[in-house]
Every structure is written in C-alpha cells, then in structure tokens.
Amino acid sequence: MALINKKVMNFAYGMGAAVVIVGALFKITHFELGPLTGTLMLSIGLLTEAFIFALSAFEPVENELDWTLVYPELAGGEAKPKSKKAEDSADANGLLSQKLDAMLKEAKVDGELMASLGNSIKNFESAAKGIAPTVDSLASTKKYSEELTKAAAQMESLNSLYKLQLESASVNAEANKDIAENAAMLKQQMQSMTANIASLNAVYGGMLSAMSNKG
Numbered sequence: 001m002a003l004i005n006k007k008v009m010n011f012a013y014g015m016g017a018a019v020v021i022v023g024a025l026f027k028i029t030h031f032e033l034g035p036l037t038g039t040l041m042l043s044i045g046l047l048t049e050a051f052i053f054a055l056s057a058f059e060p061v062e063n064e065l066d067w068t069l070v071y072p073e074l075a076g077g078e079a080k081p082k083s084k085k086a087e088d089s090a091d092a093n094g095l096l097s098q099k100l101d102a103m104l105k106e107a108k109v110d111g112e113l114m115a116s117l118g119n120s121i122k123n124f125e126s127a128a129k130g131i132a133p134t135v136d137s138l139a140s141t142k143k144y145s146e147e148l149t150k151a152a153a154q155m156e157s158l159n160s161l162y163k164l165q166l167e168s169a170s171v172n173a174e175a176n177k178d179i180a181e182n183a184a185m186l187k188q189q190m191q192s193m194t195a196n197i198a199s200l201n202a203v204y205g206g207m208l209s210a211m212s213n214k215g
Contacts, residue, residue, distance in 0.1 A: 009052075009059055016052040020045035 023042035025031070030038055068075040 006059070009056065012052045012055065016045070016049045019048045 020042075023038070023040075023045035026033075026036070026041040027038035032038070
C-alpha cells in the first residue's frame with residue numbers, strides 16, 4: 001500500500017516546481033519583497049524540491065500490464081508464423097462448414113426440398129401471370145363504373161336544369177295570364193271613360209246651345 005496518495009504527490013511536484021521558479025525569478029531580477037530576497041526564495045524552493053524528491057523515494061512502482069495474456073506470441077518474443085494463422089483460419093472455416101451442414105441436416109433441408117421450393121416459385125410465377133388478365137379486367141370494370149357514375153351525375157345536372165326551365169315557364173305563364181287580365185280590365189276602364197267623356201260632351205253641348213238661344 002502506498003504511503004502517500006499519487007494525487008498528493010502530483011500536487012507536491014507542481015507546487016515545489018512553482019516555488020523553485022519563483023525563487024529563480026527573484027534571484028535573477030534581484031527583486032526583494034520585505035525580508036523575502038532572491039537568495040532566500042531560491043533556497044526555499046530548492047529545499048522544497050529536495051524534500052519532495054525525498055518523498056518520491058517512497059512512491060510505489062506501478063505494476064506493468066502483462067500483455068502476453070492478450071497476445072501470447074509476445075511471450076516467446078516471436079510472432080506466430082503466417083502459415084500457422086492460415087491453418088487456423090482454414091480449420092475455423094472447416095468447423096463452420098461442418099456446423100452449417102449439421103444445422104441444415106437437422107432442419108431437413110436437402111436437395112429435394114430445394115427443388116420443391118423452386119417448383120413452388122415457378123407455380124407462383126405462373127399463377128401471377130394468370131392473375132394479370134383478371135387484374136386488367138377489374139381495372140376496366142372500375143373505369144366503366146367511374147364513367148357510369150360520371151354520366152349519372154351529368155344526367156342529374158340536366159334534370160335539375162330542366163326542372164328550373166319548367167318552373168321558369170310556369171312563372172312566365174302566370175305572369176302572362178296576369179298581364180292579359182290587367183289588359184282586359186284596362187280596356188273596360190277605357191271604354192267606360194270614353195262613354196263618360198261622350199256623356200260630358202253631350203251635356204256641355206246642350207249647355208252651349210241653351211246659352212246661345214238666350215242670347
């Protein structure tokens with residue numbers, strides 16, 4: 001177990017180096033801050049660094065990783081021959097092929113099953129080709145139905161227009177009838193007015209004759 005934590009040692013290294021640098025700066029520039037002269041600051045920095053290096057003697061050495069556990073060829077200092085790798089790859093491929101054959105055998109996938117599957121696909125293709133005319137016929141029937149629906153809509157529009165024309169003709173007939181009745185009444189009123197005017201003229205003529213005789 002380490003006597004001093006690694007983080008503490010890293011902090012001590014950094015602070016000790018900082019004190020040495022500040023002391024060297026004081027010494028080079030002959031800067032003084034009260035009792036803190038360049039010589040004193042440099043001495044304090046060197047003593048601090050010496051103390052830190054003394055503590056580093058007790059810092060444990062980290063265990064190196066054993067890479068031979070991951071790469072066994074490092075144990076002998078020589079890489080594995082390529083031919084050996086090729087043989088291992090071939091063996092692995094052979095095992096994979098054997099496992100695949102075993103799986104196909106367990107699933108009862110053989111040549112007869114594949115041939116049957118091929119025949120089924122061909123039959124499905126033939127059936128699909130036979131369905132094509134039926135699909136075309138259905139498309140034609142759908143188009144004919146759409147045309148009938150469109151024609152029915154047009155006929156409905158024509159019926160509505162004819163109905164409006166009939167209603168308009170009926171209204172016009174009633175208006176003409178009213179006009180005829182009004183014309184007959186106007187004619188009667190004109191005849192009555194003419195008769196009244198004639199009577200007034202006769203009376204006025206009589207009055208004029210009477211006035212002439214008196215004169």
